[in-house]
Amino acid sequence: MEEDTIKYMFKNAMNENWEEVVRVCKDNPRAQEAKITRSGDTALHVAIYSGREATAIELVNLIAHKDLERILGMKNDQGNIALHLAATVEMAEMCVCMARKVPTLVKSRNNNGETPLFLAVLHGKKKTFISLHSKCPNGDDISLCRRTDGNTILHCAIMGEYFDLALSIIYKHPSLINSHNEKGQSALHLMASHPSFFRSGSPLGIFDFIIYHCTLIDPFEEETLFNDTHSLDSDRDSKCRLPENYITCWDFINLLWKLVAIFVAKCRRESKSAKSDGTEAKKSVHGIGRDVEQPGHDNHGDFHLDPQPSGKNVYMVHHIEGIIFILYTWANDSAPSLYRAAT
Structure with a gap:
């Protein structure tokens, strides 16, 4: 790949001129596998980093069928493929697009032994987790839920305080409850080591006390698995635009x-x-x-x-x-x- 073309793509990507980047990749298929940053990222990696999901999907659709597994499986210096990155930034639709084209991508691991499914939980991306879980060849395979240090996705959900996500994980993989990491800690050990997770360990002021007792919690229900054209969960019906x-x-x-x-x-x-x-x-x-x-x-x-x-x-x-x-x-x-x- 010519150095001038790589610099040209990098410059346009940094200037958010993605139409030109897409045009270059369309005119020159070899540009799709060019690493345009020092950390070994392709144009697809950078588009996902930048939050340009529509552009990323367009770039994926430009890849010839015979080159899909090779190009989508390209790793940067951290060992992350494009699917790893999409899982960390809550691009559930993008994840489904790539996993549907190359199902084996969900098994790819980075330098830390993390799969895309693991990274989705590590960053608290519940929708992406459910969408990727639906694309796993064997939904009961917990090997995709563990990294090299022994921590599972349930450990990460609890350490990140993503408790609604932890409930979903327990529902789908009950065996992870008894899984231990290299330190011999189970998910229950992590819960017990943080008293603030519980009401008895959290002193509340008057205002906090009122909020605590006025908060309504819906009973847990298993989420409908993500499909290829619609988001899996309808957002909470709220008339105010609030986080x-x-x-x-x-x-x-x-x-x-x-x-x-x-x-x-x-x-x-x-x-x-x-x-x-x-x-x-x-x-x-x-x-x-x-x-x-x-x-x-x-x-x-x-x-x-x-x-x-x-x-x-x-x-x-x-x-x-x-x-x-x-x-x-x-x-x-x-x-x-x-x-x-x-x-």
């Missing part, structure tokens, strides 16, 4: 908002009742006579009803409404931007 770690706060604010709405409705009903009583009192006073002064009347005997009865209650309600509205608006609009800024 997952803000959902608990959102649920709490929604609950608080409903309680305030009930309280406000009750106060309004009391206000209407007070107004009705005031009207009746007015009629009663007029019946007795205008020459008698009554509380709430002027010197002419006219009855004046306070336009805001139960002033203290209404004052408090209005303030609570304002506070909750601010929290509600912040959770719906501002939280995502704050989250992005923090990450």
